[in-house]
Amino acid sequence: MSFHPIPLLRALLVAAGLMAGAAQAMEPITIMLNDDTEVDIRDYIAEGDEMLLGFACDQGGGSNEERTASMLAEDGIETWMPDMLSAYMLPKLPSSIKSISGDDIVKVIENAYNKTGKKVYLIAGGNAAAVALNGAAKWKEKYPQxxxxxxxxxxxxxxxxxxxxxxxxxxxGKPPVYIDAVGKTDVPILILEGERTPNRWGLPLLKKKLEAGGSRVMTMIIPAVRGYFYNREDSNLAEDVVTAQLAGVIKASLYTLTHYRNGVLIP
Amino acid sequence: MKKIIALLVALVVSAPAFAVNLKPFDGPTPPLKLQGLDGKTHDLNDDRGKVVLVQFWATYCGPCRKEMPSMNKLLKSFEGKPFDILAVDMGETKEEVQAFVNEVKPEFTILLNPEGDAIAAWNAFAVPANFLIDKTGKIRYTLFGGTDWAAPEIAQTITELINE
Known part of the structure; x- marks a missing residue:
C-alpha cells in the first residue's frame, strides 16, 4: 500500500480547522436599515475592542468563511456577517453584489458600532471588496471630520x-479603470493578494489610487495562492494551508492595520 | 418562420467556442527586452519587419493552457512568413514555466519576467493579455482572455498586417 503524505496533510488541515471552528457559537441578529428593509446578521460574539464586519464574495455562504469567523471569535475578535443580498431580495450571485448601496453599508457600520461600542473594521474579498469600499466612501461623505x-x-x-x-x-495596454469609491476614503487599508494572480502586478497602481483619498495603504502578497483561494474546488496544498490558517492571517492583518504607523509597529 | 428560427439556431450552434474580439489599439508601445526560457535575450525591436503576437500568460491561467495548441497552429500556418509569437510568463520561476512547457509543449518563444516590470509597462493586469504588433513595432490590436487563435478572422487580420 502506498503512502501519500499530501492528501493526509490536507485532511489533517481541514480536520484541524473544523475542530477549531466548531467551538464558538454564532448568534443570529437582525437590524433595520429602514422601515421596509431588515438585514439578518450572523454575529460571532467575542470580547475585545475591535470587530470585523465581513462581506464575503458569496455572502458568507461558504463554510470556510463561517469557520474562519468562528475561529476569530474564539481568538477574541467579534465578526458580523450581514446577508445584504437577502435584505434586497437579490439572488446570491457575484453580479448582485453591485446592487448593494454604500449608504446601507454605512447604516450597518453605525449599527455595529452603536450595539457593540467596538471599533469596526470592514473585511471583504474579490468583488465584495467594492461593497466595503463603497461603504467607506459613503462613510467619509457622512462623517467628513x-x-x-x-x-x-x-x-x-x-x-x-x-x-x-x-x-x-x-x-x-491600458491602466485599470477603478470604481468611483477608490480614493474616496481616508481610513487605513490593508490588501492581501495572492501571488498567483495577474492582479498582484496592478497593486502598486491600486495602492497609489487608494492613497489619493488619504488612506494609509499596505499590501501583502500571500505566496503560492490564487485569488478566491478559500472558495476553490480545485484548491492546491498551499491554498488549503492558507485557508486553514485564514483566521490567523486576518488577525495578523488586523494587528498590522491597527498598530502600524509611519513605518513602525506601535505596541 | 420555422426556417428562420432553424437558421438562427444553426448559426448559434455553429459559432466558435471562443469569440474572436481583436480590439484596435492606439497608444504607446513599451519596449520588451527579456530573457527567454532558452537563456537567450529577446528584444522586440529585433522583430521589426515581422508581425508579432505578444502574449502575457501564466501557468495558473486555465484559458492560457487551453489556447496554446491553437497558438501552435497559428504559428505553423504562417511558416515562412514574417510572423512570430512571444509569450511572456508573468513573474513565475523558470522551473515552474519549464514544467508547464514540458507538459503543454508550446512551439513558440517563451520569455520570463520574474520582476514584473514588463507586465506593468504593458498594462497587462489580466491574463491572458494579448497584443498584436505590426511590422513597424507598434501595437495595433489587443485582446483580453482566451481565444481560438486558429480562427480565420485572426489569420485574416495578421495577413492584412503582413501585407501593409
Whole structure:
C-alpha cells in the first residue's frame, strides 16, 4: 500500500480547522436599515475592542468563511456577517453584489458600532471588496471630520482579500479603470493578494489610487495562492494551508492595520 | 418562420467556442527586452519587419493552457512568413514555466519576467493579455482572455498586417 503524505496533510488541515471552528457559537441578529428593509446578521460574539464586519464574495455562504469567523471569535475578535443580498431580495450571485448601496453599508457600520461600542473594521474579498469600499466612501461623505484613523466615529479601516475593484473589464495596454469609491476614503487599508494572480502586478497602481483619498495603504502578497483561494474546488496544498490558517492571517492583518504607523509597529 | 428560427439556431450552434474580439489599439508601445526560457535575450525591436503576437500568460491561467495548441497552429500556418509569437510568463520561476512547457509543449518563444516590470509597462493586469504588433513595432490590436487563435478572422487580420 502506498503512502501519500499530501492528501493526509490536507485532511489533517481541514480536520484541524473544523475542530477549531466548531467551538464558538454564532448568534443570529437582525437590524433595520429602514422601515421596509431588515438585514439578518450572523454575529460571532467575542470580547475585545475591535470587530470585523465581513462581506464575503458569496455572502458568507461558504463554510470556510463561517469557520474562519468562528475561529476569530474564539481568538477574541467579534465578526458580523450581514446577508445584504437577502435584505434586497437579490439572488446570491457575484453580479448582485453591485446592487448593494454604500449608504446601507454605512447604516450597518453605525449599527455595529452603536450595539457593540467596538471599533469596526470592514473585511471583504474579490468583488465584495467594492461593497466595503463603497461603504467607506459613503462613510467619509457622512462623517467628513473623522480623523484618518476613524477614532471618532467607529470605522477603523478595511481589510481586502484579493480585491477586484475594476469598473469595467480590463483592456490590455491600458491602466485599470477603478470604481468611483477608490480614493474616496481616508481610513487605513490593508490588501492581501495572492501571488498567483495577474492582479498582484496592478497593486502598486491600486495602492497609489487608494492613497489619493488619504488612506494609509499596505499590501501583502500571500505566496503560492490564487485569488478566491478559500472558495476553490480545485484548491492546491498551499491554498488549503492558507485557508486553514485564514483566521490567523486576518488577525495578523488586523494587528498590522491597527498598530502600524509611519513605518513602525506601535505596541 | 420555422426556417428562420432553424437558421438562427444553426448559426448559434455553429459559432466558435471562443469569440474572436481583436480590439484596435492606439497608444504607446513599451519596449520588451527579456530573457527567454532558452537563456537567450529577446528584444522586440529585433522583430521589426515581422508581425508579432505578444502574449502575457501564466501557468495558473486555465484559458492560457487551453489556447496554446491553437497558438501552435497559428504559428505553423504562417511558416515562412514574417510572423512570430512571444509569450511572456508573468513573474513565475523558470522551473515552474519549464514544467508547464514540458507538459503543454508550446512551439513558440517563451520569455520570463520574474520582476514584473514588463507586465506593468504593458498594462497587462489580466491574463491572458494579448497584443498584436505590426511590422513597424507598434501595437495595433489587443485582446483580453482566451481565444481560438486558429480562427480565420485572426489569420485574416495578421495577413492584412503582413501585407501593409
Amino acid at each position: 473623522a480623523d484618518s484613523q476613524g477614532e471618532n466615529h467607529g470605522l477603523g479601516g478595511i481589510i481586502m482579500l484579493f480585491p477586484r475593484l475594476n469598473a469595467k473589464p480590463p483592456e490590455p
